[in-house]
Amino acid sequence: AQSVTQPDIHIxxxxxxxxxxxxxxxxxxxxxxxxxxxxxxxxLQLLLKYFSGDTLVQGIKGxxxxxxxxxxxxxxxxxxxHWSDAAEYFCAVGRSGGYxxxxxxxxxxxQVIP
Amino acid sequence: DADVTQTPRNRITKTGKRIxxxxxxTKGHDRMYWYRQDPGLGLRLIYYSFDVKDINKxxxxxxxxxxxxxxxxxxxxxxxxxxxxTALYFCATSDDxxxxxxxxxxxxxxxxxx
Numbered sequence: 001a002q003s004v005t006q007p008d009i010h011i012x013x014x015x016x017x018x019x020x021x022x023x024x025x026x027x028x029x030x031x032x033x034x035x036x037x038x039x040x041x042x043x044l045q046l047l048l049k050y051f052s053g054d055t056l057v058q059g060i061k062g063x064x065x066x067x068x069x070x071x072x073x074x075x076x077x078x079x080x081x082h083w084s085d086a087a088e089y090f091c092a093v094g095r096s097g098g099y100x101x102x103x104x105x106x107x108x109x110x111q112v113i114p
Numbered sequence: 115d116a117d118v119t120q121t122p123r124n125r126i127t128k129t130g131k132r133i134x135x136x137x138x139x140t141k142g143h144d145r146m147y148w149y150r151q152d153p154g155l156g157l158r159l160i161y162y163s164f165d166v167k168d169i170n171k172x173x174x175x176x177x178x179x180x181x182x183x184x185x186x187x188x189x190x191x192x193x194x195x196x197x198x199x200t201a202l203y204f205c206a207t208s209d210d211x212x213x214x215x216x217x218x219x220x221x222x223x224x225x226x227x228x
Contacts, residue, residue, distance in 0.1 A: 009154075043118070043204055043219030044157075090156060098164075099147060099208050099217050100172065104156040 002027040004093045006105040013081050014113055021076040021108050023065075023091030033074040034092040034102065035065055044090065050074065061085070086112045117141045118220035120205050126226045127195050135190045135223045137205030145208045146188040147217070148172075148180060150201040157204065163188055164210065195227045 003026045013019055025031055032051050036044040048059025055067040065076045074091060088109045094102035118139045127133050137146065148160040159172030161180040169182055177199060181189045192199055205220040 041221070043221045044206075045219070046216050049216075098145065098210065099206070099215070100159060100162045100170065102217075104158075106154055106156040 002031065002093050002095065002103050004091050004103055004105040006089075006091055006108050008108045009106070010109045010111065012111040012113060015083050016080050019076075019078045019081045019085070019110070021089050021091075021110070023074045023076065023105060024072050025074060025091075025093040026072065027093055027095065029095065030069075032094040032096065032102070033065070033067060034094070035059065035063070035074070035076045036090040036092065036104075037061075037087045038090065038107075039087045047076070047089075081110075081112055083112045083114070086110055116221070118205060118207055118218050120203075120220040120223050122223060123221065124224045126228065128228050129196055131195050133192050133195055133225075135192075135203055135205075135225070137188045137190070137220055139186050139188075139205075139207045139218075139220075141207055141209070141218060142185075143207040143209045143218075144185065145210050145215075146182065147206040147208075148178075148188065148190045149204045149206065150174070150199075151204060151222075152201050160190065160203075192225075192227075195225075197227045200225060200227045 005024045034049045035047040038044045048057045050057045050067045088107045091105040121136045147162045149157040163169045163182045179191045203223045208215045208217045
């Protein structure tokens, strides 16, 4: 069975600093990988996804993530964080066949300080 | 207007009561999903539907039922609510016609069972 781990429950960064959120997955084949953001009082919004091809994936809002098969990781990065990035971030892993086969991580809550 | 709407946004009910959470979408998607979110547990799939006549149980369907009244409407019912069903509930949709489908979430319904 697939699984996904987000080791950091809560992260605090200063506005303008770089950000990296960690995600490790367990899956026997090439996974489908996703990052979602949940702003306070909002539903989840897809930031980016990886299915195949280039292992560096660009997403919305200036985010990117890199698929590293050797490390079973799909870390999310942003070079300069804005106060509006404060939210909860979810990594998810799945396989072909649809979203019913996607497993979500437990989330990382990002706090941005001035 | 939002593409995926959920009603109500907040609900307080008592143990043993029957309640229904409703989801409507204007995206024209065939696939719809119900999730619950609990702190520290991420999102877990309750039920999903690929079309009006195709409804499937997810990871945690016990205590829940669903109805797909039309392509655009997917309701979640708690037949006899219990306190451990207190959670944030999300509806989502996706378009199975796309090879790299994106999943769209509603804003959520916060349910408290006393």
